[in-house]
Amino acid sequence: MRLHDTQPRPGAVKRKKRIGCGESSGHGKTSCKGHKGQMARAGRGIRPGFEGGQMPLFRRLPKKGFSNARFRDVYETVNVGDLEAFEDGAVINEASLREKGLVNRGCDAIKILGTGELSRKLTVEIKSLSASAREKIEKAGGSIAA
Template identity: 65%
Template sequence: MRLHNLRPRRGARHRVKRLGCGESSGHGKTSGKGHKGQKARSGGSIRLGFEGGQMPLIRRLPKRGFNNAAFHKHYAIVNIDDLNAFEAGVVINEQVLRESNLVRGHFAGIKILGDGELKHG
């Protein structure tokens, strides 16, 4: 196989529809657009959803629903069991949790959940 032997697959290439080139071509005179009307004019494409001036269906139906995801706050989760990694009497704050890699990334705050048991008070 060489580059000069390559051919497109059968049916991959369509013949160009030559419009307005004589009546006997089958696409003469009106060039397949029929007589008059909006679609026969130049630039006569109608935008999606247009219903001829009637109020479109998308605007007749009521708006539905609301999504609060953009305003949702994300919290870092730390379990009580994870706090056993620290020595007794140490003050645990956000900075200490970040240094120990228990909290990584950007969060609105930290939640301490009750999974596990604290070994030392």
């Protein structure tokens, strides 16, 4: 068998339904839309959640709670173990983390978490650190300048 001998399994490929191509095609006249009604009109279809005029579920359910999604701060997290990618004595700030690819998406703030081990002396210039991250950085001989 060669690559040019391959073909799809029988019945896997169907011809496109060509609507509006004359009555003898079987898909002419009303173009498979039936007679009148909502689905026969131009721009047919109904929006998601529409229940035929009945009060939609999302309007029937009580609204409760508060969402601060528009104004919340988006934090990007970096683990202490990821800081091993830097050489000894390096200064860790937002620019250096982006350069190494540890922080890549648009975020409002960066937080360093304490997962992993650190064996290098680093100067960290990030405002948000967890207590365990602060402890591991200082234990390795590094400093926090925030």
